[in-house]
Structures are given as structure tokens and as C-alpha cells.
Amino acid sequence: MSRRTTLPGVARVRITGDDTATQALLDALADRFTVTDPAPYSGGRNYLDVDTRSAGPRGDGARPGVPAGPRVSQHRPAEVPTTVAVMMARQIHAAHLHLSAFRNLVQQYGDGLVPEFPKAGQAPDNPVAQALDATSRLLYELREWSSRSAHASGAVSALPEVIAASEEQLRAEAVLYPTGEWCRQPGGVMPQPGEVQPEKRPEYPVTTQLLGPVPEKRYSARASGKSVQRALPAVAETPAAAVWQAERALSGYVCQHWEVPGDTPADLAAAVDGLGELADTFTSACTSTLGEIRRRLDEGLLVGIDVPAFTAAEASVCAQLGIEEDRVAELVYGLSRVRWAMDGARAALPRAMDGEEFDALAQARVLGALDGKPLLAVRRDLGLERHWQRHRSKTRVPDYTAADWLRRAVHWMHAAGAGTYNHRAHLAAERHPGASGLPWGTPSAGDGGAGQ
DSSP states (O other): OOOOOOOSSEEEEEEOSOHHHHHHHHHHHHTTSEEOOOEEETTTEEEEEEETTOSSTTSTTOOTTSOOSSOGGGSOOOOOOHHHHHHHHHHHHHHHHHHHHHHHHHHHHSTTSSOSSOOTTOOOOSHHHHHHHHHHHHHHHHHHHHHHHHHHTTSOSSOOOSTTOOHHHHHHHHHHSOOSSOSSSTTOOOOOTTOOOOOOOOSSOOOOOOOSSOOSSEEESSOOSTTEEEOTTTTTTSTTHHHHHHHHHHHHHHHHHHHOOOOOHHHHHHHHHHHHHHHHHHHHHHHHHHHHHHHHHHTTOOOSOOHHHHHHHHHHHHHHHTOOTTSOOHHHHHHHHHHHHHTTOOOOBOOOOOHHHHHHHHTOHHHHTTTTOBHHHHHHHHHHHHHHHHHHTTTSOOOOHHHHHHHHHHHHHHHHTOSBOOHHHHHHHHHOHHHHOOOBOOHHHHHHHTTO
């Protein structure tokens, strides 16, 4: 046995063995650590808590905020009416959900106060993290005690258990802690005793599957012809529906971006982050699908397939995705580098205008009509103007002058951080670019982007 007497935390130990072996282990542990009295566990086993933080027996070196001596969960359970016992357990569970949501907020906005992925053995090093750590432990103890109280009161026929739980224990878990995003969500209501939560449908429910051999016609989202068939609604509610729903959503993003090109730099960066996540998920989807085809092929469960052609195509897909063993896929890594390059970027106005261009801008009625409109409304007007001119180009020469002014207004709002359009402030910035305090793009960048 190790000579070390101080370790990072509390270890929960489950023992399988006869009474002699159990007692021998307890005696060895008690010589060095604080050990609770063993409590019975399902399957003829015992479980106990070993406080490895103490410098001697019986908890001499307990950490602040962590109860020493008898554990809350081992205290005598309360015998209360069954409805009260259920609500006690759910109130503690709700507090645990709220604490988890609070921890996530602190991790996201707390500037490193609570690390999202703490290192092994890393102890909290500030009051916020220490309080969260202590509160989490105490809530867990109260949850265990509430479960025992519910069992003693007859609300459940067994103590809930997550690991290696029996059917009876799973039913007890469902009675005390119903699943669902209740209480901690805005407008959430805690289920009352006896209330059955409506089952939440999965995002992509599977209620049917495509039977028969693989058709020669390929599925497509928009193409038509003898060799293709429309994917939706043909594959709706099948396992493949998730892929086609994702394609439809991404296609919508591409189309609206073409119709309304007015994203802020932060919008573009968020899209790059999303594309990186999408590329990672897409890579996983490709490899898992190809792996399943390969498995069935190797096990003789898929016949009538051109094996050499499939093998060559499989290798080609992996090469194009940049998949290498124990390495991030090249596409995912490339998108992450794009995002790193964008850190700190901000919007700039197009190049400064000469006198004649400024006079034309000042007289543009389309800008005066925007005064007071929010950014989304200005962006929508830009999209409508571009959409109209594209349709107009089918019969006559389009005129994108108004679209250019609208785009310039959008860029000014981006650079100024303005939520609503101010015609006078925009013209003042255009007339005196040096005094505006706003960044201006280089002439080459402005000239190259004028027609975009």
C-alpha cells in the first residue's frame, strides 16, 4: 500500500467480497484515511467513502467547506408524507440543475475563475471556485439523504442508483427525478408528485425506414431528371432524414447570405466557428457511415456491391477530408486557423469618396428613407433591392446603384456599431473621414469590394 497520506479528494469505494476481506480492507484504510462506516449496496456488496485529503485518521485535515465526521447522506432519514418526500428530492435536484447552469455561466464569462476542464488533482484556487466546489458536494450529499428519506417514507420501493441500477432502482429514479428540461429553463415548472412529463420528441424522429435494394436513382434536394429523385419528403422520418434536414438548413443559410450580404464581422466569425463544428460532425458522419458499410461488407451482410470501386472511393473520401490517424481532420483544422486569423478583426468603411461621389450619396433618397431603421431592416432592404435587380436583369439592364448605397449604409453601421441608421451621422463620417474616428478600408480593398 502507498505511504502517501494526503490526496486530492474523496474516493467512493465499492467492495465485493466476504466480511473478512471487507473488514481487512477497512482496517488498512482506517489507519491512514477517514473512512465512513460501510453501507449496504445492491448485489451483496458494500460501499464507503474514503477521505484521502486528511493527514491522519478521522479527518484532521479536512478542507474548508467540506463536512468532517458523519456525512449528511448517512444521517438518519426523515420520515415524512410521501408527497413531501418527493418534493424534497425534486427541490434539491432543481438546485443542482441551477448550480450547474450557474457554473456554466461562470465558466463562460468568469475569466477563468472556474476552469471548464480542471487538471487532475487541481484544487479550487479562488473563493468562487471553492464555494462552487463545496456547494456541489453538499447538494450531492443532500440529494442522497433526500433519496433515502423518500425510500424510508414509502415514496419509492428502492434507493435510486445510477451505476449498475436494477429495474426497480431506475423506476425510483424516474419517480423522484423525472427527466426533461424543467425548472432551470425559463418558464419551467417543477413536476408535481404523480404528474407524468410529456415525452419530448427527438429532433429527428425515426418512424420508418427504406426497404428493398438500393435504388439506382439517387436522392437530391433540388435536382430533377430520370436518374434522380427528390429526397424530401421521400426520406422524411427515416434515419437519413437528419442529414437532409441539415442540408436544407445550410442551404437556407447560403441562400439568405446571397440575398442579403450584410453580415457583421462577428457574424462571419460565428459562421466560421459553426462551419468548423459542422466539418467535424460531417467528418464523423462520413467515417461512421463508411465504417458501417465496410463492416457489413466484411461480414458478408452486404452483397451486390462493387467492392474495388467502393474501396477506391472510400480511400478518396478519407483523403479529401484529410483524415489521418490520431490527428484532427485537415478541413476542421483549416477552418480553426481561419477563425484564429480573424481574432480582433473589426469592420471598416469603404474607401473615402471624392466630391462628386459624395454629392451623389447625399442626394440618394434611398438613404434618407432608412433614417431610424434598425440594422436588420436595412439589411432586409438591401436584400430586396438585390433580389429585384436580379429579376430585372432577365429583361433589361440592372441598376445596382441603390444597392451600392444600401451596402455602404450597412458598412457604416457595422463600423460605427450603430443599431439604428442615422443619416446625418453617416453623411458626416463620409464628408470628414479623418475626424469620424472610424476605420477606413484601403483603396484596393474598397475598389475590389465595390461590386460585391
